[in-house]
Amino acid sequence: MAAKSKSETRLYLVDGSGYLFRAYFAMARSREGLTRQSDGLPVGAVLGFSNMLNKLLTDMQDEHDPTHLAVIFDYSGKTFRNEIYPDYKGNRPDAPEDLIPQFPLVRKATRAFNVPCIETEGFEADDIIATYARNVEADGGEVVIISSDKDLMQLVSDKVSMFDPMKNKKIGREEVIEKFGLGPEHVVDIQSLAGDSSDNVPGVPGVGIKTAAQLIEEYGDLETLLSRAEEIKQNKRRENLIEFAEQARISKKLVELRTDVPLEFAVDELKMRSIDLDLLLPFLEEMEFTKLIDRVKREVGMADLDARSGPPPAPDGDIAYETVFSEPALKAWIARAHERGVIAVDTETDSLNAMRANLVGVSLSTRAGEGCYIPLGHGAEGLALDDEDTGKQIPLDKALKILKPMLEDESILKIGQNLKYDALVLSRYGINIAPFDDTMLMSYALDCGKGGHGMDELAKRHLDYETIKFSDVAGTGKKAKTFDQIAIKEAAKYAAEDADITFRLWEILKPRLAAEGKTTVYETLERPLAPVIVAMEREGVKIDKAVLARLSSDFAQRMAAAEAEAHKLAGEDFNLGSPKQISDILFGKLGLPGGKKTAKGAWSTKADVLEQLAAEGHDLPQVLLDWRGLSKLKSTYTDSLPGEINPETGRVHTSYAMASTTTGRLASTDPNLQNIPIRTEDGRKIRTAFIHEKGSVLVSADYSQIELRLVAHIADLKSMKQAFADGVDIHALTASEMFDVPVEGMDPMIRRRAKAINFGIIYGISAFGLANQLGISRSEAKDYIDAYFKKFPGIRQYMDDTIASAKAEGFVETIFGRRTYVGGINDKNPAMRGYSERQAINAPIQGAAADVIRRAMIRMPAALKKAHLNAKMLLQVHDELIFECPKDEADKTCAVVSEIMVGAPAPAVTLSVPLIVDARAGNNWDEAH
DNA sequence: GCGATCACG
DNA sequence: GACGTACGTGATCGCA
Known part of the structure; x- marks a missing residue:
């Protein structure tokens, strides 16, 4: 490969307007000061923008080597696109009030950083970027566009790439294909067809990105497609393409970027200039960005002296992490946390069960590429760990005494991956970690449905990095070691890497929350729930072992009888x-007719098959059903639950996975x-084993028909909403509507069918x-469904709309914004589809429904406290929700709990149906429910 | 380690 | 009209 000539142009173009909006939304939701101290001028976005610009400039020293650089802004006013299509960007809300005064300030900031600042009347930033990009490309130079805006992706080529500054990720041809299904040369055509709701580009109805890519792939380009639209097989799609052909052509004019914008600066005038403190510092001082001033001084001052400045090394499993063996070394890390204000924390323990786990070590990281491990409990329990380091460990209590103030410090943000686990372990050592961010929950809010949210998977997905696996250091199977048995040298590499990776993930995921509009989901449904669940898990629930033992022996006796009976009926043991053996006996030896087959082709013996056979008069299947039950x-349940009782607390502590569904x-x-x-009756007896402490009761509160109520609201089912408002029997009402029979004296079979359909809808x-x-x-079922759609037309609409938008966007969202x-x-x-x-x-x-109960749970502890109630929330x-509370507070607890649950959607969502909660107290779960 | 089965909402 | 399903989970068991 020929070496690149140094004289070649490498132009970096920053999408300033895009940057600004992302900065604004990132800042608006953080806890940082949004206004200038001295006079309250809103400067949050300017600070965010300046921080990002500074980060970009310093990052560039190693990761990029631009020869030319400029920041491009949108011209504030109408552009040529509004003449083509007056509604272009017409559905954009006005800029937030506190962002408006910051528009001129960011331009000032750009100039203060000694970077050319460009905007042109009548054009958008994207057109200017396109013009520069094509010019430089034509002269054989390279262009990097700092933006993640998909509208710019049409410019990508072998000389032009994009770089997403929030995700620190290059966007090249491959990423464009990932987004649009086809290469950059087809992006304009795809966007013309698919349209864009955020820019109000109309496109063709019913065609999303996926469909558009498919069509363009098949027909080559937009014009060919439109001229041959008659050939499309799908009726609706064909009609739409014909009817809206002109609209697609207009869309193309809107989407296609202009490359003939008159340029204010020649490319040569964009040559890189270094930071000029005389230019920059007065501006930063005017803005009163004290922290940034310090950082800039440090970076500029250190750049020549310290070879380590610039971006951290990429994770390669070879970073020299520190192992902390002394109190001064630990205190140095605490000081770093105070200085940076943010620190990734990970605990290592000897068990996956947070209620049983002993602390073995803690790892920390305050920036990507750095990390330490503080071993605290290796070789404990008198284990002969052949490791000289074991004796050098800081004593656990001393280390925790030093760590506690930092972990509880309001001004230091702790970052964790599934921090609920660490928080629960630490809470058992008297430490309440706060405030915190959780990368697993961020990933869940952003990427639910794309795969798991464990750290190994996230590292692979976002950092393209294979982490050291726990099994690599601990082994697998019977020989697997617990963490305290692992040599400290090995443990440190694994543990410190976890903190480092967590920090890196946070840097990627945190800005995405704001950029992708998921901050509210994260801040109202995810993060605040974690401490609530920690408290629930720690509380646990009391179990009556004696009840379970009695049930076990009762079940055992009846199983033995059933087994004997089954052997007798089968004529063999x-x-x-x-x-497999059941199948051999039933369908082989006894020659009974097999009903369904399993996925692997064997005859199924599941309950409904056996029930069918039993109904036909065969005895053995019924005996098998009884035994199985x-x-x-x-x-x-009855055999294993007693083993789940925690010896320290005497209670059962489940673990709630917050990001697994x-x-x-x-x-x-x-x-x-x-x-x-x-x-079943037998089954319900198990609930009598869930009991309370003396002097208390259990309270159970459950939503009545919450999912159906939400369907009625979401799909705007008028008659169903009325029925819920009137408090009538919803399944009977459904049956009455569908089959045109009166609710009075209804055949229970009719009601049962309506109930099944109501569930089916969900x-x-x-x-x-x-x-x-x-x-x-x-066919009978189809008639029912048609009748349902006819009586509740909203449901048809909801289903069609939901599927259409899922096909176009690739995702669906709840009314609370969960995606x-x-x-x-x-x-x-x-089948797959x-x-x-x-x-x-x-x-x-x-x-x-999940969002609603999460909101209720989050508010519950404070609501109970405010009402001076001592109830503890135990289970969901x-x-x-199940609570344990003093007996004499039962009524009041029921009332408060119900009120919070009923009011949970507000104020975010105003439901057009009432929510009903049934709350009751009892001496065990069966009685309370 | 995976499929079949079945417990819940 | 194809294809083979009601949605979402986790634990236990037998069997390779």
Whole structure:
């Protein structure tokens, strides 16, 4: 490869307006001062902009080597695009009031940083950027556009690339293809078809980016496509392409960037100039950016002296992290935390169970590429760890005494990955970590549905880095070590890397929250819930071992009887727990007709198959069903729950996963307390084992029909909303509407069918599914669904709209703004697509219900405290909250809890249906529910 | 380690 | 009209 000539131009163009807006929204939501100290002038965005510009300039010293640089701004006023299409950007809200005075200030800031500042009347920044880019490209130079705006992606070529300053990520041809499905040369055509709601580019109705890419790939370009639109197979799409052809052509004029803008500066005039403190410092002082002044002085001063300035080394598993063995060394890290105001924290323990875990070490990082590990409990418990470092560890209590003030310091932001775990462990050592950010929760708010949110996965996704795996240092299987048994040298590499990676992820994810409009979701549904769950998990729930023991032996006896009976009926002994052996007996030896097959092709023996056989008069299937029911209850609940009792607290502490579902629900593990039986009589007995301390009671409060109520609201189902407002039986009302029968004296079977349909709606109904559920024919099920759509036309509309937007955008959102990406919705496999479509329909409903109860949970501790109640929130089961409270506070607790739950959507959302909560106290969970 | 099954909302 | 599903989870078991 030939060496590049140094004389070649490398022009860096910063999208100043884009930068400014991102700075504003990033600052507006942070806790930092938004106004100038002396007179209250709003300068938050200017500070953010200046910080980013400074960061960009200093980063460039190593990561980039521009020869030329300029910041480009939009001209404030009408542009030529408004003459083509008066509504262009017409739906843009006015700029926030406190941003307006900052427009001139950022231009001043740019000049203060000694960077050319360019804008041209009648054109947008993008057109100026395009003109410079094409000019430089034509002369054989290179261009890097500092922006993540997709409207600029059409410019990407082998000489022109983009760089996303928030994500620190290059955008080249590959990334453009990722975004648009095709290369940069097709971007204009794709955007012309798909339109853009934020710029109010009309495009063609019903065509999103995915469809547009598909069409352009097939037909080559927009004009060819439009001229051959008759060939399109899909009726609606063909009609739209024909009817809206002119609209697509107009869209193209709006989308296509001009490359003939008269240039105020020649490229040569954009040559890099170094920072001029005489220019910069007066401006920063005028703005009263004291911290930035210090940083700039430090950076400029250190640049020549300190070879380590500039960006940190890329993570390569080879960074020399510090292992902290002395109190002065630890105090130096605390000082660094105070200086920087932000620190990534990770704890290492000897167990994944936060309620049983002992602290083994703590790792810290205050900037990318740096990190330390403070070993505290290696080789404890008299383990003969052959490691000279073991004796050098700082004693645990001394280290915690030094760490505690920093971890609790209001002015130092602690960053964690799944910080709930660390917070719970630390809380058991008397440390309440705050304030904090959690990269896992940020990822969940931003990228739900795109994959997991564990650190290894995030490091791969955002940093393209393979972390050291826990199993690499600890081993797997029976020989797996706990962290305290790992040599400190090995442990330190793993642990310090975790803190470093966490810090890097935070730098990427935090700005994305504001840029992608997910700050509210993160700040109102995710972050504040973590401490609430920590308290719940730590509280735990009391279990009556004796009740479970009695149930276990009762179940065991009845299982033995069933087993004997089954062997007798089968004429041979076999393992009732083996689906394979059951299948051999039933469908082989006894010659019964097999119903369904499993995914792998074997005959299914699941409950509904056995029930069918039992209904046909066969005895063995019923015995197997009885045995299975008992076996499930015994092995999953009555046998194992006693082993989950924590020896220190005498209670059971579940763990709630905050970022594992695609809908916003929590998930409960170790043990799962969200699937305690209730539907059968035997099963419900298990709930009597969930009890309270003496002098207390359990209170259970659950939302009635919350998902259906949310459907009625979201899809604007008038008659259903009325029914909820009137407090009538919703399933009977549905049946009455659908089948045109009076509610009075209704056949229970009719009501049952309506109920099944109401549930089906929530799941993204299909004729097949409904037929299966009700045991009716598919065509009959289809008639029901059609009748439903006719009576509740809003539901059809909701489903169509939701699927259409999911196909176009790739995601769906709840009424609270929680987003879930739905993959496979444009898949060519109809089964896959159908599945994704049902997901798209269900997620905003299930997710909104999850959002509502999260809001209630977040407000609950303060509400109880304000009412002088001592109730403790113990459990959450999706639409139900369980509390333990003093007996004489039961009534008041029920009232307060209900009030908070009912009012949870407000003020963010005003529901057009009432929410109903049933709250009751009892001596055990069964009684309270 | 994975599929089948079944507990919950 | 294809394809094979009701949505979202976690724990346990048998079996490779």
